[in-house]
Amino acid sequence: MNLPSFFRTIQAKLIIIYVLLILIAMQLIGVYFVSAMKTSLTSNFTKELQERAALLSVLAAQNLGVTGESADASLDNLSVLVNNLFNINGAEIQVLDASGRVLTTSKPSHADYVGTKNTQTVVSRALQGIRDNEEYMIDEDNVRKKVVAKPVIRDGKTVGAIYIAASMTELYNTMERINSIFISGLLLALALTAVLGVILAHTITSPIKELTRRATAVAEGNFHQKMPVLGNDEIGQLSKAFNYMTSRLQDALAQNEEEKEKLASILTNMSDGVIAADEKHQVILMNRRASEMLRVQEQAVSGKDIMTLLHLPLEERAVLERGTMHSTILEIDSPEGDTFLIRVTFTPIHRREFGLSGTIAVLQDVTEQEKLEASRREFVANVSHELRTPLTTIKSYTEALEDGALEDPELGPRFASVIQNQTDRMIRLVTDLLHLSRLDSKEALLRKQSTGVLEMLEEVVDRFSFQMQEKEIHPEIFIEDGVDTAWMDRDQIDQVLDNLISNAMKYTPEGGKITFEARRVDDGMIAISVKDNGIGIPKRNLDRIFERFYRVDKARARNMGGTGLGLSIAREIVRAHGGAITLDSELGEGTTVTFTLPTQEQGGEGK
Template identity: 70%
Template sequence: MKWTSFFRTVQAKLIIVYVLLILVAMQLIGVYFVSAMKTSLTSNFTEDLHARAEMLSVLVAETLVTGDGDAGEDRTESLGTLVNNLFNISGAEIQVLDASGRVLTTTLSSHNNYIGRKNTQTVVSRALQGIRDNEENVIDEDNVRKKVVAKPVSSGGKIVGAVYIAASMNELYTTMERINNIFISGVMIALGLTAVLGVILSHTITAPIKELTRKANAVAEGDFRTKMPVHGTDEIGQLSKAFNYMTSRLRTALSENEEEKEKLSSILANMSDGVVATDELGRIILVNKRASLMLGADESAMTGRHFAVLLGLDVEEAETMLSGITASTLLQIHPQGQDGSLVIRVTFTPVHRRGHGGTGTIIVLQDVTEQEELEASRREFVANVSHELRTPLTTIKSYAEALDDGAIEDPELGGRFVGVIQNETERMIRLVTDLLHLSRLDSSEAPLRKQLTPIIDVLEEVADRFSFQMQQKHMSIAVIVERGVPEVPMDRDQIDQLLDNLVSNALKYSNEGGSVTLAASLVEKGVAISVEDTGIGIPKKDIERIFERFYRVEKGRARSMGGTGLGLSIAREIVKAHGGDIELESEFGKGTRVTFILPLVQEERGYS
């Protein structure tokens, strides 16, 4: 357990790092040195064999040219004398072979039985073919590694025999082993010295750290008067200075902590909203970032000012807020440098300190603009729905009472009254259907079923659906699609409904003899599709609100034409669900053009 804890210390880690660095360095040097030495010794050994074989091939060339018979016996004896006396190599076998590969003489007495037999080794065959660079490494039956060299013997440009040398490499490998042992001994000595130096060096680093640890534990126990001795300007000395500075700052901070504790806890409890802290006179002493954003002023500029000036409160109201009673109020402010106004709920909470009474006030600012706008939108929506339903219901009730009073007895009058009731009922059904559709779009109940669809097919089908109604008003409808417009990912049913709404509006608000143009073109954000008419147009003052729900330019006329005031709102929601944009351009008395853009990138999203 003791050794385990020691190896977790910085001192042990430093020693291990130093030892590993030296070990890796020595290993790399050793691998390179031994490899280079082995290559050099092997190369020298091989070159020596080649040189001896080359010289022997020159000397035996003349002897091998001698004919058979007595001269042949003399030749064999001469060759034996030559290879045994002049070219005797320790631990090596030298053979001289004739042109057919038969052994004429050998330096190894145990291989005398090879004389007269053919040497079929590859290097010999290559040498008899005239190839001079023939060598290979072999291990014989005694497990001895040997280098084999063969050289051709030529006379008058003709191969008359070969020289074969097989030399043992044991002495070379013995030399390499001695070198390795010397290197390993040097590595072990170096590692031992490194470990000793590592212990000494690591101690000079870890001793101050251990002392600093003891001092830090003392500070943690509450002894803020302890100090670290500074012995130099190195990193350890700088750390000691920083430690001493920290203890002095801690003493100062703790002396101020008691006074600020309750105030800071109140501020931190409300940091999700804007928080302003004031003194007992109402002057601002602390502001968080959220409050400065709400009020549109820098924190430094707000410090020292009275909170009533920033919030726009009068003197009486400000004094009431400082009276020590928690209060809340709604304020509408206009932040500096920002467009529009904000509705803020301001909550005043007094701060008390034991024995001193009230010491200030915490003001919490909550931005409720969105909630107020949503509530107003809901009230307006309910009022609009109530109005739109009340009108047809009142008409139905009136005509139903008239029929009940006897108008049903008159066939012509009764039929007309029934027709009015049917028309108003259908208008209510359309209104409820549109409201349900808007509700599904708002709540994302049904995801879009997008498919790649050719734009030309969509626009031509819309034109076909309205062709009969166009003919009745003597109007024309045209489809224009730029070349190169690709297929677009879309929910076909939703886009068909969108285009039906737009073309229906163009038909309703165009005079006889007018025209409607459906166009599609490729733009930067996707594919732009437009519906343009030559109708009565929309006044400029109404264009900004035209996509609002239940908004009508001419309320009486729109209602008489069967409109619900929700068509363009539904169109906008469908386009938003596809990730696109929609805009309307119009000139009163000349016509209107509605353009929406569908992106080409298919996104996995539902209604928004």
């Protein structure tokens, strides 16, 4: 065990504090006890000496101050009193006369003191009649003694003194034994205290260690830790709080993971691209849609500068640094050669204390939107142009009629015929536009039924037989075996065929040929083709041939009375039936238009 580490633990601190408290308490108790015991023993020892000295002074008073023949007898009596009756172990008793001369002593080794004067202070005080005389002394053998002196009074006069010098060795030996017993008890108490301290500290620190271990496991992500609650004390309350914390953390983590998964799912499945950058404009997050738009890998852009990633000019960085919301349009070239328009909207992220902390860039593919907007503008321009031309003609001829041409028998009817033709042209244009509008809004009700294909194609040829005879155009009809009927709205499909035949006749020279063909294709569909050997269409115009008001040769088409909406209407009608229409053409060789129809009741709108 590493001792320095151990002494820094709570367990060691508790043991040390507990032992120190017991040690200090025992020391205080010991000091007080020893001091009180010493005072008591010393007081009792002195009191005993005082009492013996007082009794001896009373008895000695009968034998002091005697003169003559009885003086020797009195001295013998004093010797008997000192040596037998009042002998004290380790003490010396002296009887002094009024001058302080030693008459007798209880210590044989000090027999030579007899006849000499005792000049100690306590003796002088006693000879003066003072009763309380005592002092400590250390003799030549380094023995501590207690000295007591009492005056001997007879007939009111001080006739001598009693001097007692008692050794205190036994008293101090007793004190040392008491100190030894106390120290032994102190050591035993400290040992027991240390053992009890270890047990007590273990009972306190063991739950704390277990709590620390489980808290470490929680910090590492294991939120299923539970502390056993062994009581309702502070440790038990701490265990309850820990268990409550882990359950709340587990709930919070589950909720956070759920929200994170939701956010990741939203970002992944968003139709818009999202790029997140930090305050240094380095990319930290990009969803799948953004990577598809920019043709980059998500993993390859982490940490890359967002300005470099989006190929933005330097002036955009200055705007981005200002932390203002703004948008810009990017042109992205695909490997196939197409150009995509991407609107990028930058939204700064501000934190109250740190200012600009990041940027969110939202990428929207506005290619179709821009194309739609361009088509809308072109559509409005085309409608305006198509209406302006006949209106201008009508206005001009009307003004001419008002100016007198109406009275002219030759010009009047001719001008009125022109006005009528232009009016019919506008009516056809408005009718086609309304028809397209109903098809776009799904308001055109299709009355579908099973219709014979051969019968329908023959009727179409009959309707245009007069115009074909005028241009010497030869029609041909080919029906594949097994092609009998199709599921369609006969009137609508007749309009499609009328538009296709009308276009074929316009652009097929005299002596040409128009071929009608019906064949079966996959998925229960039949394909009907109208093929001519006319002037054809350039390849560059094929992609836009079904656009509204689009004409390959605008001047020639207007002169032939076309509105530029026929193929658009045909496409919408075929789509409403659940089919598709395509056009294939070679310049100078002819054009083939093919559309498909279902053979059974399926698909389309307005069944």
